[in-house]
Amino acid sequence: MTFRSLLRSPYTGFIFFAVLLLLIPLAVTNEYYLNVLIIIGINSIIVMGLDLLMGYTGQISLGHAAFYGIGAYISGVLSAKWGVPPLMGLLLALVGVSIIAFTVGNPTLRLHGHYLAMATLGFGIIVFIFFQELDFLTGGPSGLVGIEAMTLFGITFDSDRSYYYLVSIVMLIILLLSINLVNSRVGRALRAIHGSEIAANVLGVKISRYKNGIFVISALYAAVAGWLYAHYITFISPSSFGFMFSIKLVTMVVIGSLGSLWGAIFGAALLTSLPEFLTVVEDYETVAFGIILMSVMIFMPRGLLRGIEDLVIKIFARISDRSEVQEKINE
């Protein structure tokens, strides 16, 4: 394998990233930073799923916070009310979410554009109301207390450090699955659907099957994230899974760069950590946040990751141009 083909392989970046991720706790010991990184990890799992749906397949969902919430609530309620172990909770959450996502996805994904956005938004709001009103199960609007800390195979993940490793490993597995998915026949089919549904159909891509499938997969990602969240905070309340969070997830995908898994992770990392850095400007936090998002969208409409890439290429091109001119002058 030559250096060139090594660089071209999608797994090189993954390995770099994995090593980096697992080395971080050696440098970062403060639990506050680990906490921020854990939340970034959890968010990036959902955002990767949403990116598969939005960036690769071109379908919008404004209801992904609902799947995140359902994952969190199924495992959380089972744990808090009946002491069901988290692993069992995860399995039931995944089963529950896939059934719901399949049932919801089937009719809604026939819609396009604004109509699809409206339908998924409606779904998100309905689920939010369920979280609030089923108070004998969910603890209602004031939240569900008493969720047990994560225990898997006899190991209790009760420190930020151990939880960081857990979230990182889950995230890396999901990233690897996603990389494989987008580089496979299925991934190409999804991109074909994004390009033109009619063309894809003519070429023999079963559109509704693929759309439904990717919708269920991205809902499952969100459910896994919800499960990680519930057993990390050990408290959940509906306000974490509302409409605003769905919007935030979409923003993460778009800011990061649509149709790029790295962009999704980058977007999640940026939007989650930015408010932490912005505490310096205290009262103007929200304003600064808004300005940053706006300028990114104005100056880098392809998203941050691609935007930075374009910028670097442009600068390098200019430098090499200049040196060529210089060489000519020297001659």
Place this chain on the structure above:
Amino acid sequence: MTKSRLFRLAGIILPMALVIVLAAAPAYAHEEYKIGAIFASTGPASMLGLPEKNTVMMLEEALNAAGGIGGKKVEIIFYNTEADPTKTVTAVKKLIKKDKVEIIIGPTTSGTTLAIIDIIEKEKVPLISAAASVRIIKPVKPYVFKTPQTDVMAVEKIYERLQKNGIKRVAIITVANGFGDSGRNQLKILASKYGLTVVADERFGKKDTDMTVQLTKIKGTNAQAIISWDTNPGPAVIAKNRKALGIKIPLYNSHGVASKKFIELSGGAAEGTYLPAGKLLVVDQLTKNDPQRKVLTDYKNSYESKFGGSANTFGGHAYDAFQIAVKAIQNLVDKKIHVNRDSIRDELENITGFVGTGGIFNFSAKDHNGLTKEGFVLVEIENGDWKLAE
């Protein structure tokens, strides 16, 4: 292609490296008493959180100008929670691990307080919450205290009055969030104790702008009084709808509306309605020998001269939390006991007879709120102002 792949890698690795560098910034040793403050100064609960933040900042300035505690200054480290549980958890971890505070005051809402109780107990840092729900201190958790009167006391104050007026049947209309939920539970639990029956139990969403449907239902029952349970602006809408529907039975609001905003928003419809409130609202009407009169007048005057507007009870909760924290540290300094998280916690349980804005606090190992329903007075709205109804 190769080049762009390289750039892409650089684009991923550089931001990560930046995060690590920032994380490695050293934490410096502290010469002040560090108090963490977490309030929702923006977002849905900002009407409560902003005065809380203002109050604490004002008190910090005043205390340090007067020389601090035993010659050592007090430093407030403030983070905005936006009333979001995840943000609150992060803020608390930051206060405990990075800023290494001795004690934390806040957060503003019940939901965010419940979200951090596990961490507080695990890290053993004393917390004085400014949120209402009784679930925060019942059952008692060693490190968790709170200053606002509980909803139990507010409900009892209203029910006491209803009982006195010979009312038997009430209709309740509550908001579907943590505040409304907790109020709804207490309203239902305590009704029988005061010989009352709840004949209608209606709910509405925090963002609803019209409650005509719920009130029409209530109108159709034989209720003798309506009790609404929400923070602004919901109750103002209820007051307006009630007037429009021509409902004659009296309306009681929760303590959650206790700010001038309520009267403004209701545009006159709140006239003649009641609410239980801290004494701050009617400080001028208190008797001369009321023990809280001086504290309340001082707080009201200093807040209003600094920030304008009018001081409200929510800021008062933060005032109490801050002063109690300071009092505990002061006591430890006086007794020459080393000030740390555990000694502050122990000292908090010893604080009795402390006169605050919310009432007279008597903490103990069994009571981490320290107030009785006497912290509340029943207030009527008359001519666009508060009037003591007792």
